[in-house]
Amino acid sequence: MSDYTVDDTVDITDVVCPVTFVKAKAALEELDDGQILAVVMNDGEPVQNVPRSIKEEGHQILKLNENDNGTYTLIVRKTGE
């Protein structure tokens, strides 16, 4: 997929559902439209559900990268109302 520059990163590996999504959402609120957030999350429930929840909020998912330590990084472009 296309190039992107990450503007901010949030780590949600230290919380569990449903706070995972809440924390990612809060981080997105801090950004301007069009900016890129990297969301680091655990395998399992978070990676199964958080990308979808972020999509349903209307943001644009660009990529899901697998990291060496078993976590995943979701690249999201903030899309406002």
Added chain:
Amino acid sequence: MSNVDYTTLKKGGFMRQKQKDNFSLRLQVVGGTLTAENLAKIAEVAEKYGEGYVHLTSRQGVEIPFIKLKDIDEVKAELAEGGCRPGVCGPRVRTVTACQGNRICPSGNIDTSELAQELDQRYFGRELPHKFKFGVTGCSNNCLKAEENDVGIKGALKVEWKEDACIGCGVCVKACRKEAVTFTDGRIHVDYDRCNDCGRCVKSCPADAWETQPAYIVSFGGTFGNNISAGFAPLPPISGKEQLYRVTDAAIQFFDDYADPGERFRFTIERVGKEKFIEAMKEAYDE
């Protein structure tokens, strides 16, 4: 009072209480939906004729306890003003239950409310050898627990990857709970032997890179009362209402034709023979 026909009363949803001449009045609810108008009238009737409360049944029904025998006709008439009708008990098709489905729920694959209404119109109150329950759930999360019912219907999604639209993000691979989706050399591959048609890949996709077709997975013979067993689903997913109703018509007819009085569907199927039953369902499916 001496020659009260309890059978008729019960058919009309009046459940005899322990307390003499008191009935818990069961209302007809379809797919767990009541309008504000219904609710206002129910509240009014519960205040006026009952004891000011209602009971929510395990199958999305509403009962108004402590309705007096002498008031039954008045109560029915007043409820009708608010668009409420008595439900049923006894050996017939019961309340059709449903989750909120894809009108409301992001996970829903089918319009459960519409389906519940149609099933209700088609079958509700039909006289049978024993009680017969339908339940409709929108997706494999199964909030409505389809397999508890004599006939359960579960919303599914047949999926096919659209290469053109795919951005290669890989989210669907992780969204899948069956490890049916893999991503290699820029291509998505779906292992349809593993796929359970849940549609999670589609819901998670940021690029709408899936062709989808709603489908129904139908289970038979669930019972969760004195005997407990989950319904089984011997058919492939069903596409379209016409095929669905062919199968549900055939299932209920099988029960009507073969069941002994007081025998639940599960036991009819087992007594008559599961193979024979499945054959009948396949015939309706293929027709």
